[in-house]
Amino acid sequence: MDTRQKLIQVCAALLKDSGRELSMRAVCEAAGVKAPTLYHHFGDKQGLIDATVEDAFDRYLTEKLNKNSTGNLVEDLRRGWDLHVKFGRSNPVLYKLMYPELDLKNLPPAAEKSFALLSGAMKQVEKKNLLRSSLNAEIATHAFWAGLYGMMMLICNNNYQQDAELLSEIVRDAMIDALLQTGQPTSEVH
Known part of the structure; x- marks a missing residue:
């Protein structure tokens, strides 16, 4: 693993443990490097955070x-x-x-890719005539995204873990039922 990647991994681990409070000194100590090395690779603290976010999103995608x-x-x-x-x-x-606010016009590049995947999926759903008649792929994408984003903010902002999986399934299935008209159980739609 190169130094840059090690710094990103250390940053991610420290962010996970300490929340948004991140000290460059702590990153350097945990990575076993001096401050000039960190600044050489990332320019500043925000550069390191941006690279860490981009790396996490790349792994997710x-x-x-x-x-x-x-x-x-x-x-x-x-x-x-669910993923x-x-x-x-x-x-x-x-x-x-990654998602400091729900501004679809100013998403980080990796978040744009994720949103594009959802949009593409909804276009496929529309092409198969599975959307409710009053909807189109763009509206369905935004509605689904709003439900997902709301779910994630509940979990992330409130450290909501109790029954999070069940709550997520309920919201997910409600979104699918609200957006699709299949005339059959949604698990059978191909």
């Missing part, structure tokens, strides 16, 4: 992209939601840094 499609659009939406929630629950501080 790699996992998401490596999940093979089930061939069932609804099941794939469920799996995408997103799992990542956020495991990395609440990094998640809040």
Whole structure:
């Protein structure tokens, strides 16, 4: 592992343990480097945080992209939601840094990629005529995203872990039921 990657991993671990309070001295000590090395690689504290967020998002997207499609659009939406929630629950501080606010016009690049994946999935759902008649893929994407983002902010801002999995499943399935018209149980839609 190179020094830059080691600093990113140390930063991620310290953010996870200490929340948003991050000392560059603590990062350097934990990584076994001097401050000039950190500043050489990242410029400043924000540069290190940005690189750490980008690295976490890249790992998340790699996992998401490596999940093979089930061939069932609804099941794939469920799996995408669950993976997103799992990542956020495991990395609440990094998640809040990735999505400091719900501004779809100013998302970090990796967050844009994640949003584009959701948008593409909703376009497929629309193409199969599975959306409720009053909806289009753009509205469905924004609605689904709003539900997911709200769920994640409840978990991350309140350290809500009690029954988080069950609550997430309820909100996820309510979103799917509200957006899709399948005429059959959603688990059977292909």
